[in-house]
Amino acid sequence: MRIVVQAEPFDFGAEANRFAAGHTDMGAIVTFTGIVRDLAQNPLDRMVIEYYPGMTEKALEKIATEAQERWFLGDVLVIHRHGDLRPGDMIMMVATAAPHRVDAFEAAEYLMDFLKSRAPFWKQEFTADGAEWVASKDEDEDALKRW
Template sequence: MRILVQEAPFDFGAEAQAFASGHKDMGAVVTFTGIVRDLPEDDLDRMVIEHYPGMTEKALEKIAEEATMRWGLGDALVIHRYGTLRPGDMIMMVATAAPHRVDAFEAAEFLMDYLKSRAPFWKQEFTADGGAWVAAKDADEDALKRW
């Protein structure tokens, strides 16, 4: 299991290849990457993500351990960026390896739902009108309830 919270961009292809190549005993590897999307009005200049070093990594490790136990994962990877990101930037990556695809997909979705609604990150969106903190969305909370 690998948890990275970093400011620097990551190479999705290299990370996915490295993760998948180390799992000859697993029948499925699922990867997902989240991208900063522009606002419907097309005026997002940037998103700034803050976190508390140490606390964030521990929280992500705990949820990855839960996913590993619940779905019998052979491995998990979570990368999440912080700092200033622009539309189109990769913000996070999740990868799971499991003996069977259903477990790999469900564990990845569980991790993504957690990252979206419970991980200790604080996000501000900046437009020409200024900055605003990103509030939790009901749809994200509903997605988490299924687990």
């Protein structure tokens, strides 16, 4: 398991290749990357993501450990950025390795749903109208109910 919280951009291809390397006993590698998207109504200048060092990593580790306990996984990777991000920037990456694809896909979805709703990150969007904190969305909360 590897959990990383960083300000710097990451190379998705390099991270995916590094994660997959050596997993000859795994039949499935699932990866997902989240990207900062522009706002439809009011163009996004930037998003600022804040977190508490130490606490956030422990929370991400707990979510990843829960995934490993629930599905048969060989490995888990979570990378999440903080600081100033612009539309099009990669914000996070999840990767799971499992002997079979169902475990890898379901665990990745689980991680993404919990990262979206429960990971201790605070996001503020900056537009021409000013700054606004990103609130939890009902659909994100509803996604957790299936787990």
